Amino acid sequence: MEEKIVLVLNEMSEYLTIPQMKKLQEVIIKNFAENEVEKTNISNDEFLKMFLAAKQIEGCSERTISYYQTTVEHLLSQTNTNVRKITTEEMRDYLANYQKRNNCSNVTVDNVRRNISSFFSWLEEEDYILKSPMKRIHKIKTKTVVKNTISDEGIEKLRDNCKEKRDLAIIDLLYSTGIRVGELVNLNIDDIDLEGRECVVYGKGDKERRVYFDAKAKVHLKEYIAERHDNNKALFVTLDAPHDRLKISGVELRLRRLGRKLELERIHPHKFRRSMATRAIDKGMPIEQVQKILGHSQIDTTMQYAMVNQTNVKTSHQKYMS
Template sequence: MEEKIVMIINEMADYLNVSQMKKLQEVLLQTFSENTIQKEETSNDEYLQLFLDAKRIEGCSERTIQYYSATVARLLQIIKTPVRKITTEEIRRYLVEYQKINNCSKATVDNVRRNISSFFSWLEEEDYILKSPMRRIHKIKTKQPVKEIISDEAIELIRDNCQCPRDLAMIDLLYSTGIRVGELVNLNISDVDFEARECVVFGKGDKERKVYFDAKSKIHLLNYLSKRNDNNPALFVTLDAPHERLKISGVEIRIRALGRKLNMGKIHPHKFRRTMATRAIDKGMPIEQVQRLLGHSQIDTTMQYAIVNQANVKMSHQKFIA
């Protein structure tokens, strides 16, 4: 029945103004929808839980689900209107107030907008609502600052100042493969093929892909593993007994501390990923192949990591234009 109502609404969209469309939708729902009473009894919290359950089944990580939960739950705490009746104006007003109260950047607000949009798009796809109120709230334009990468000299300094074989192997693998820190800590020794210099990682949404490392990484990895005396299957473990699998926070703390020690400013695991992507594109690797290595579903995401060397731009201009 809901599909028929949607079809009627779409057919009349060219002939009625917004207020008339809303009234028509209200009348049709009250008159024809078999599920109106049942769906009106569903609370906002229940809709949110249904959405989160769906995302969990789709393979979203717990971290992503928690972000969805926090973002949408906060919206529903502020806007008390039943989900099926929330309007575009209410959400737009909420986003404006969110930015004022939290004094956050446009990029942060756009992340909130994107999560809320996912929630309402899912409601629309599942026929809980006829039309998402987020359709007329578009992506917020933000400045795209050029993010720094790690220079060759800095990489060598970091290598020279590693205090143990594990950290050296860890940094070389991050730099050589461009894997995410979460993928790094989830690696097992059995995932690594030292002969082929490749390993299998599971990215966002548990998507499997192969990544490749260089000879230097191979040497440092084998050296690190030869000095271990534990039975943990994890590729990287804590330095102290009982030598448990290294966590994301452990990698971040170690690398940030090394960066501060060398007065390099903010050195963090993701910077190695950005550096690898930038260098690969700068040296001529096709963007589609870099996208595959990084495990991005959208090529636009890969392009955000890519910073074309300005010197190369000048040389290309002289070659092709001047």
């Protein structure tokens, strides 16, 4: 900071008289010193609270904010240094020790790196630090794992073994729209247009988008809504009174239990989203349209979901290369 003040004074010396220069120096030092004292008095915990408040205003979900909080709190618990003075070397040591101590994968460590980077980037944007210590710590290389999707046979097994109309409607809506489980549980009955087979959902950052469902989903949604006798505006509610809005954990638990019962590999809500994207790509839907349906801001994210079916790759190879 002192070096910058000297540079400013040197540059202005050509244009100001000596008394003016002295006054300028006095004002700069006074104001910058006061500002520095104010920043120095802010504790690490206060910086974290301000960061989380900023993320909440930006529209981040409770789950995302909780993840930020847990990650940064762990970092702060491992250091006595004020965040304004943490160096790149200290952060490299922290990440290396984190991985060694927890015996976790590169994917997990990179998620930690990304969350901490967001925290320090915010500090930089708000002028609490000159430069984030995470800028020179790049993305940690990870193996690209082709994640499985739910097969057509698996979907039919899930449908055939649903004892509740609600669960059948959930499965069909997830599979045909590719919406996130958080978007699913936030839906209200009024958000659903059964005749138009479409609904409006609010994704990350409360971004509104329209998604579409198939005829099976329409039939099962209609049957489920018709059997409801509660006054809750939520589309999906608990089976037992007082019929509260269904939570994310409720959907996850229900699908996981059904999948285990049928001996299907790891059935969870996000797998329906990936399956929908892969199926759409395999059937020839342009990737840009899949991106819009899924609500991704970057097309690279869509490509990660849309793992092309290996059988189709083999068929194409035989068609074009034989």
